[in-house]
Amino acid sequence: MIPELGHIALILALCLAIVQGVLPLVGAARGMPGWVALAPQAALGQAVLVAFAFGCLTYAYVTSDFSVLNVAENSHTLKPMLYKVSGVWGNHEGSLLLWILILVIFGAAVALFGRNLPATLKARVLGVQGLIGVGFLSFILFTSNPFNRLLPAPLEGNGLNPLLQDPGLAFHPPFLYLGYVGFSVAFSFAVAALIEGRVDPAWARWVRPWTLAAWCFLTIGIALGSWWAYYELGWGGWWFWDPVENASFMPWLAGTALLHSAVVVEKRDTLKSWTVLLAILTFSLSLLGTFLVRSGVINSVHAFATDPTRGVFILLFLVLVVGGSLVLYAFRAPALQGVGVFAPLSREGALVLNNLLLAVACAAVLLGTLYPIALDAINGSKVSVGPQYFNAVFIPLIAPLIAAVAIGPLLAWKRGDLSVALRRLLPAAIALLIALAIGLWLIDGRSFMALLGLGLVAWLGIGALCELSLRIKLFAAPVSETLSRARHLPRAAWGMTVAHLGVALLVMGITVSQTWQVEVQQVMRPGESVQVGPVQYRFLGVSPYKGPNYTAQRGRFEVLEDGHVMHEMQPAQRRYQQPPMETTEAAIRPSLLGDLYAVVGEGDADRGWAVRLYWKPLVSWIWLGALIMALGGFLSLSDRRLRVGAPARRRSDAAAAAE
Amino acid sequence: MRLTYLVPLALFVVIGIGLAIGLTLNPREIPSALIGKPVPEFSLPPVQGRDHGLSTADLKTGQPSVVNVFASWCVPCRVEHPLIMALKRDNLAPIHGLNYKDDPADVVKWLNQLGDPFTRTGADRNGRVGIDWGVYGVPETFVVDGNGQIVCKHVGPLMQHDLDTKIRPLLQDLAAGRASKVKC
Incomplete structure (x- = not known):
């Protein structure tokens, strides 16, 4: 019933x-x-x-x-x-x-x-x-x-x-969908604006909170998914460039671009047709993700059991929605002429660069995701595009973007002065040099990527703080004035700084965990110990136990630091009855400095057990950084300028204060 | 209408055509390494309460046969079960069951309740034989010719359409000893 x-x-x-x-x-x-x-x-x-x-x-x-x-x-x-x-x-x-x-x-x-x-x-x-x-x-x-x-x-x-x-996965889809579907509002606003033939700063102000909310949720959703992959799959990785991961990452890249270009429409009444196009593309990429996951065109750990009629249905829907809105765009967008003019070196110019790099990065991910389908369609060969491609294409596009993120907010609207901006970034430049020196000393120049990562972190992190301290006149004015300025700084400005610092933390986590990770794979017998990074793991043995709907083999390790037992870790192999399946439960001891990560595999008492033990320095900064980015988004969302129902006059005051 | 504003639409048309072609292909159809190969060497005891187990020799009797990989815990198996019963009634070839990672008591209950279409059954308690057969999802159905060569493999539950266009014509061709045009 x-x-x-x-x-x-x-x-x-x-x-x-x-x-x-x-x-x-x-x-x-x-x-x-x-x-x-x-x-x-x-x-x-x-x-x-x-x-x-x-x-x-x-x-x-x-x-x-x-x-x-x-x-x-x-x-x-x-x-x-x-x-x-x-x-x-x-x-x-x-x-x-x-x-x-x-x-x-x-x-x-x-x-x-x-x-x-x-x-x-x-x-x-x-x-x-x-x-x-x-x-x-x-x-x-x-x-x-x-x-x-x-x-x-x-x-x-x-x-x-x-x-x-798994609790991480229980909440991963709702957040992801809040992101995907939230972009539908931006899409509807874009189509409505094309029908009306009018895009103006007021429109941008109405669209922005919806886009921002969707972006925050999507950021959290992707971070949860990555965190789940890290601790549940037991491979020790956190991002695999799997087609379905890419399906969620592409709308995120496009949505990030949209957030930034909407600022230009709002503040300067220009970049209109591009912003509308981004709003359409962001939601289209969400729909494409839905198609990829549910139609069976790709094979992935995430793909749902599939049925060809579903694929046909979504493809038709995709053609109607995306095709229809792009036709509308082709007819109406030429009429959306921008008003504000700006020099290439200006805040607008920096945001255009941001959009360009994000859009190209998004296109590169799209290409890598669709390439196997294209090749299969053309000559029937089965290939998969791996991390080598994505890393080779993505990093060179994102590195200059991160470098520019520090400079952009210091440029003035309309016409900026690069030399003034760079002079203001002097502390960041010094931090960059120190980071490079430390990096060279720590790794003997082994890894260019590590140097690049550390340099970017120092440049962006200190750069974002420079920008903030200029706004609140830190050290340049009496403390009381600084505090009062900090209090009156629009939440949107705080949000930007926090989100950019989140990016720095994320890059720090990626760089350090990739460069200084220690991994030991070997067969161990009870009583044996092994040094992994700063700690020693002593293997105590394996014993069976029973959970509510599974049985398991649980391994026990003591972790010793300088000869003292610090923790005990219990990785397990679970065997579920319904459906019959084995899962690896990694034991993870997270801390801000680094994670201890242990996995126990097949084996028996005579020959010993196959174990994998890791030291992953700063790896949790990756998710922390993503959460801080989302926090920045929510801060910006709480800006009274965007709060619906705030009186129009007050709104323009706050907007003026933000300039 | 300026041409540059048509660029997104043009790109989307290209992607859309690619996706439409992609939809007609099956990424899971990994060109099975087993097709045209003899069945793997194995020997399994019967499911509890049945007399005939299943081994390699039972598939090399000179008569084509069907091997259905099933389990009582698998809901799609329950969905395809009436069709397997129907195939049994056609009497085209013996149908053997490979019971995959199942509880002995559950499978007996399942077969007694829903009907037993299988001439022979093999109980693959730990799934080791399933690995040799390249099983990666239940149900799967194999058609084996009289010499013990795998001719066809179907992944997922059989639908009426699969029976009519694949399994039945293939079995009729094999019985008549003619080359089959059925694509697997």
Whole structure:
């Protein structure tokens, strides 16, 4: 009964989405206030219906109703409650429902919080959101219904893939989708602006909070996924350039570019058609990611079980959405002429450089991701593009970008003076030289990449602090003035500095952990010990134990520092019963200085066990850096200029203060 | 309309065509190394309560046969099960079951409840034989000719369409001793 109610709610939501996708757009074009006013109501109604359907599916999972095919295929009575709930989105159908839920929540949020939007613009934005909803609701209802029944019902379910039974992964998809789907709002704003034929600073100010929120969520989502790969797969790596990782990374790169170009539209009323194009491309890349993961064109550890009709459906949808919006763009964008002019050496110029490098990096990732498909389509050969390609292309594009990030904020709008900016960066230049000297001393010039990384970190980190200290007149004015300036500095400025410092931390984590990692792989017998980096691991042995839905072999290590036992580590191999599968549980002792990481593999008491032991200095800075970047985004989001409902006059005051 | 504004659209058209072609290809269809090769050497005891186990010799009897890799814990196996029963009723060839990583009591219950289409069954408790067969997902179905050569491999649950266009014509061709046009 409950699943049928959920099914009916989805059908009603589709009907409402059709209403929302058609009437407000027609109403806005023909000047019919009644139809225009329909949009917010329809958006709210859709949110209620989809939330109800999602609740129904969750109920089926929580009560282990195996007469629902989706539950039988993905759940099990012995699973802990957290994973019964997260199992709802641990599969194709359920995750699609989550996607739609987030889409309609964003729609409802625009309806609720967009009170200061002009009625027709709001109707058009919600109309486009409605059309996207029509596509996804038909997709789920016609090809991937999560409420299909299985009769007779089996006594027990198939269980969730044990790799997904993990707290990091329980929250990874919701954050990722908040990011992906959040960009749909930027997309809808872009299409609405193209329909209206008007892009102005006010438009940029309305788009920016949505883009910023989506970007923050996507950043957290990618970081969670990377963290999960690090500790759950047991390979010790944190990024694999897997096609599905790339699918989430491309919208992030495009979204980062969009954030920065929207600033130019807002402040200088130029770069309009480019910003609109970026908004379209960012969401298109999110959709492309959905296509890659769910259609079966690529083979990946993440790819869902696939079915060709789904692929055809998403491709058609992709063609309609992306093709349609790009056609609209081709017709309307030439009319969007920028007003503000600027010299190449200016804040705008720096942001254009940022956009250029991010866009090219994004294109390079896209090329590497699609190349295997292209080659298979052309001559049928099976290849995969590995990290060598991505590292070789990506690093040379991102390194100059990071170097420029320190300079850009110090250039003035319209026309900047590079020599003044560089003089202000003198402390950063000194830090750069010190970092290079330390790097050369530590590694004997073995690794160019390590030197590059350390140099960039010093330059960007100190550069961002230089910029901040100039704004608050640190040491140049009395302490009271500095404090007062710091208090009155717009949150957006703080957000920028924090996010840029996050980038520096991230690069630091990557550089140090890649260069100074120590890895030992060997067979060990109980009682033996081995030196790994600064610590000594003493192997105590392996013993079996039983968990709620698995059995395991647990190894025990004592970690000694200068002969003293500091911690005990217990890596394990788990063997799940349902479905039968083995997982590696690495034992990780994280700290800010570096992680201890131990994995125990096959073996027995006579011959010893195969073990892998690591010392990974500063590796947690990678995720810390990503979280700080997201924190910077949220800080910027809390700027009163962007807070919806803030009086317009106050908004312009704050904007003036930010100049 | 200035031409530069058409560039994104043109690029998207190229990517779209590529993706459409990509959709018709199957990345999982790793050109199976086993097709045309003899079945691996193995010998498995029968599933509890059945008399006939499964070994290499049973697949070299001069008569073509079907080997279905299944497990009681696998929901898609339950979905394809009625079709395996239907194939059994056609009586085209003996169907053997390779029971993959299963609990002995569960599989007996499963076969008793849903029906047993298998002439012989092999219980591969630890999955070692499955590795030799290149099994990487359950269910999988193999067609083996009378000399014990693997002719066809199907990954995933069999659908009515697969039976009609692949398995049945192939078995009829093998029985008649003619070269088959069926693509696997």
